Structure formats: C-alpha cells, structure tokens
Amino acid sequence: MADADSSEPEQQLNPKQKIEIAKWFLLNSPAGEIQYISKDLKTILKDDNVHNLAALEAFPQYNKSHMICLEFPDRSSDVIISSFSEVSDNEYLDPRTAQVAIVDHVKQVCTEARPASDEELPSSYIEEFRCALDAEIMKYASEAYPKGISAVYCVKGNDVEEPGSDFELVVLISAARLSPNNFCNGSWRSIWNIEFNDEDQSVEIKGKLLVGAHYFEEGNVQLDASHECKDSTLLQNPDDSALAITNIIRQQESEYLAALEASYLKLPDTTFKDLRRKLPVTRTLFPWHSTMQFSLTRDIAKELTIRK
Template structure:
C-alpha cells in the first residue's frame, strides 16, 4: 500500500495553532512559549500575525501589570481599563499607558481625562496568577447591594514534572446600603471573606493531592515491593514464560 502523502498546513492553520499555544501559555511564561514557536514556525510573517492577535488576549486575561516610564508606577492591562487597542487607563495616577503587547512593555504615557477610583490588585508571581472580578449592582428600591464575583486562578508547577492548575469559581452575596463609608467597608469585608474561603479550599485540595491523588497515580515500588532491574532485563524472557505456561515445545 502506497504511503499517504503528507499535507502541509496552510499559513492560516499554522497561525491558528500558534495562537492557541500562546493564549494558553502558563502564567508568566508566554515569552518562553513564543520563542520556541518562532523557531518551530520558521516564518516571521505567520509568527508576527499570530503574536499580534494572541498577546493582547493573553495579557488582558491574565491582568498583567506593567511598569510605566517616568516613575508613575504600574498599570494593569485589563479589558476594563482599555481605551483603545493599546491604551490603558491607570485611574490611580490619571495616566494613560501606551502598551506594546508583544514585548509586554509600556512604551510611554499621556495624561488621562477620566478620574476613577484606583483598582487594587494582587501582585503576580512568575508561575501563578490570582484574578478576581467583582460586579456590584445597586438595588435602590430595597436599599440593597448585590455582589457577583468571579475568581480565576492559574498555577504551573514543573519541578520533575508538569502540573498545571486552571480553575474558576463564581460566588454571590449581598449587603444593605448604608453610608458610603460603611458600605465600602461592608463590600470589602464580603470580598475578603469569599476570597479567603476560596484560598483555603484550594490549599486543602493541594494537601489532598499530595497525600492521596499523586500517590494513587504513581507507585514508588511495583507490586513485588522491589525495584525493577532495568540494567539486567535480559534475564527476563516473556517468550520463555509464555511457552512454559502453554506447554509449547514439550
């Protein structure tokens, strides 16, 4: 039978695959992934198109923090502060950061016209990210506030293995509307309570992974309770054992 001819991928297919790998790179590791992809593709045009589309999606989904020039501090790259494709508002300093998504760098800043409350954020660590998005709805008729939270957590562990965590948790809560100061304190306490509880549940899950799940996935010793002699496997003969069992050759 004649060998099937290999069909080369089109540029669009290559770009789509490259985008998938970039968008799904672990937290803090997209630059490493992009470097390898560029070598694999060996086509600058395809790589540049994929990177220009994938990096903005990755940066905004991971809520990355970039240092602004001029000593203005850091800006969060999010869809909530996005003014244009590469411009992001930093409400704390009332500056607009112009961002190079592929280089993951803020190239310059300009004064902003919007004045909004600063957004708090959790400092990112190289191989993990904690992202929370809270929406608050005011129920004026019943003097009530409803909170809807979405917690997104990603982690990557690769010491003698490759384990990734990508999880999402949604929660709801409410509080009565009081004075502005008291309401702000109540909302902050509710957010703190939900995030602390979810963090505790993740820690408990990790303890169970270490004590139970990983032990079930891999045995330290085989059922014989002895290490397999990899360097002297010739002493074992599957053919001989099967022949003896079936009585072949007798």
Template sequence: MADYDEDIPADEKVAIASDFVMNAPPGEFNEVFNDVRVLLNDDALLKEGAAEAFVNYNEESFTPAQLDDDSKVLITKHGRQSDGRYIDPKTKQVFKFDHLRKEVSDLEAAAGAGAHEELRAAVETEAETYVKDHYHTGTTSVYDTDAGIVVCVEDHKYQPRNFWNGRWRSEWTVSPDGQVIGKLYVHVHYYEDGNVQLRSSKEITDTIKVDDATSAAKALFKIVLAAENEYQTAISENYNTMSETTFKALRRALPITRSKVDWNKILSYKIGKELKK
C-alpha cells in the same frame, strides 16, 4: 491518512500559534512566544495574525504595567479604550501598551472621571490597603464601568530556577444596586522532571448597600477577605487530602514481590552489608 508533508494554510498556522500563546503558563509568555516563533518561521505572519492573542493573553492575565517608579496599573479589558489604549483609573492617564515588550508609552491625561467616581475612589482606597496587607507584590486597579465598579487584583511569584511559576487573580464587580460578583483564579505551573499545571477558579455572589461610598467599600472587602481566605483554605485542604489518597493511588502500595521492606532490618540484607563497608 493525511500527508504529513502537506503545507498547512496560513490561517490554520495562526490559529495554532494563537492557541499556544493563550495557554502560556504564568511568567513563561516569552519562552512560549520564542518557541512558536521558531516553529512558525514567519515573523510577519505571527505578529499580524496572532496580535489579538497577545492582547487577550495580557488582558486575561491582568498583566501589571509600570507607569513610573511608583505607579503600576493592570492591563485588563476594563481599562481598554475604544482606540486600543488603556487607562489608569487612579492617575487618570491613558497610554499605549506594547503587548510583546510589556512597555508603556505616550502617557496623556484622560478626559474626565466616571459617573461613580466617589464610590470608585472609596473602593480603590480599601483595595490598596487590602492588597498591601494580604499580598507580597500584588497590584490592583479599580474601574468605573457600565456594569458597575470593578476591582481587579493580580499577584504572582515566578521561580524558574526552582521550576515553578504561579499567579493569583481576582475580579470583583459591584453593580449600581449592590449586587456583588467575585471571580477567583489560580494558575500554577510546576515543570521539574515533568509538566504539571493547576488551574482553579471559583465564583462568589453576595450583596451590599451602596448608599454611602465609604461604608460600601468596607462592606465589599469584608466579603472579599472572607471569600478569599475560604478559597485558599479549601485549596490547601484539597492538596492535603490528595497527598493522602489520590497520589498514593497512583503507585503500588507494595512492591512487585508483594512484601514490604523492613527498613529497620536493612543492615541484615546483603545490600545493607555492602553499604556498611
């Protein structure tokens, strides 16, 4: 058996810390980071060794970044530049992003638009309308990439006082030949008197015509609306089923006496009489 007092190598410590960070629930990155920081007890090693995990967490979470009072952009792999900065495809600005403090700095004008800017802009217009109509505080960024036009959407609701946090993400890619691939993700954490997480995802494929930018954008969001409505309905129906079957199977149908309590006659029982006094 391994000696529990044996020192763990630095690279193994970093790997463990990075794994904790990457699995931080929505809205709880700071709490996980602070706990890992205490456990590791080596700030220099944590910041240097786990820096890539901080980047990956923010990119995979589609973390919203505030550019100014009116503009937000998502931090995603699609927006990362070769020098590590990120681009806001709407305002055509590049910037540095502090992955620990979640702060933007050094905004500069980007060098020109992509090869499919007309289609990207048309999709962005439809995306912003869609997000405004269907999400409470959603943010979207639309990129012109080598794979095609990529739409990223993020919305979240953090309720730490009620012991739950949740995030919705969706990513839609339209290839130059009109192939559509959608990926939907839901992550919810509930932790009052327990610790329960829901992770759910779904992939959708379809096709549209891309001859006209405006028509293509509208066709794309017809697909998005139908797919996301269907996915949300399926999740709701699944939980209704679970409440009637799975959850009930986790507890006794009858108490250990094998007799149900007749609550209508509770006052005839001794405890009922005592409660009546």
C-alpha cells in the same frame, strides 16, 4: 529538498493555518511564559511574518485575560491590562492616577502615558464610591498579596450624578510571581463585580477567583483552580460601602485560600489514592518472586469459569 516538499502537498499548511496554530500556542501559554513560547514558536515557524501576525492577534488577548500589570514609564504606578480597563486596542485606563497607559502588547511594556479625558473618568458622584473602595481594596491587597496590584473601575453608570440610578464597579486584584530560574510561575486573579442597586438599596457582589501555578523542572505540572462566589450588603455612603465590600472580599478570598489548602492536604491520602495507592492493598511490596502462583490461580479460575 524542494522536490520532497512538493510531493506531499497535503502536509503543507498555508500561512493562515500556521497563524492559527501559532495563536493557539500563544494563547495557551501559562502565566508569565508567553515570551518563552513566542521565542520557541519563532524558531519552529521559520517565518517571521507568520510569527508577527500571530503575535499581534494573540498578545492583546493573552495580556487581558491574564490581567498582566505594566509599570508607567515614570514608574509612578502600575496599570492592569484587562477588558475592564480597555479604552482602545492599546490604551488602558488607570483610574487611580487618572491616566491612560499606551502599551506595546507584544513587548508587554507601557510606552507612554496621557491624562485621562473627562469622558473616560466617572462622574464625581461615582468617583466618591470608586475612590473610597479603591483605597480600602488597595490596603487589603497590599496586606494579603505581597506582589498584588489592584484597581477599581466603573463599568456601568459612569455618568450617574446623584442617587436614584444603578451603577456597577469592578474590583481587580492581580498577583503574579515569576521565577523562571526556579522553573516555577504562578498567578492569582480576582475579579469582583459590584452592582449598586438603587431600588432595593442593596449591593450585589459576585466574585471570580482564578489561581494557576506551573512547575516544570524535569517535568510539567500545572495547577488550575477557580472558584465563583457571591454575597450582598446594604447600600450605604461611599466610605461605609467601601469598608463593607472590602470585608466581604477579604473574607471570601481567605476562605477560598483555606479551601485550596484543604484540597492540597487531602491529596496524599484520599484524592491521589484513587489514582494509585502508595502501597498495594496487601500493604507490602508486590511479591514478584512468587508470581507463578498468580498465573496458576488465574488458570484454575479460568478453567472453572469455562467448565461452569
């Protein structure tokens, strides 16, 4: 066997190439399926070292882009893993509880928690806006998403102490539903950037909504939907701003859901029809018993075009 291997050296991948391939599979795992992909890869690679190195690089990236939610060890609340909440490679901030979660990316668990330091938290002036918005968003998310987890972060102007400067908050809503036993997984991610502009006393709101679903019982079908939108409102006191922003987010997300539903409703009779009709243009099953005539008509048509 060893001889057979060495006779085809060009087909042998070096460990670095194997790691790259393994990472590609891990990063392209559908929502909630990276552990399954990882397990299958381990079997295929037959090289735990390569597998571990790929996992160490791919899991953090996957966890952040999928905005997975992990429970604190004391089960008091959840932390969203994302680039907005990242304090260091394995530390993620939960502003609501002012805690930093220490996570094991590959196992996808939060192993420890520590109180956030003052530098990691926004100033009390910003915190008023953040906290008011967090409360409104949490209320909305719990109504709209049965499994939704939300968080609000300050991503710019953490140290602004009083009116007169710009700052920016980010609202995340992450909802995942995993039912591998029913061969079905899905996730909804909302990312809202909220810019508070001091000069024109306005709040610019930009949203990115990402929805995915995977159904794989005796097949493999995936939905990918994404939508970007924006809106704006006036800068007000923390409580009124929070209400106005949450209303905009609620409305935009509801409209988007309605648009998704509309896309599904249009499928059978319009969109899908452009790929393949349910019935032939003749509206009856294809006349296989009298196909001789097709060949004949084709022959005649061919003859005619040739003679022309």
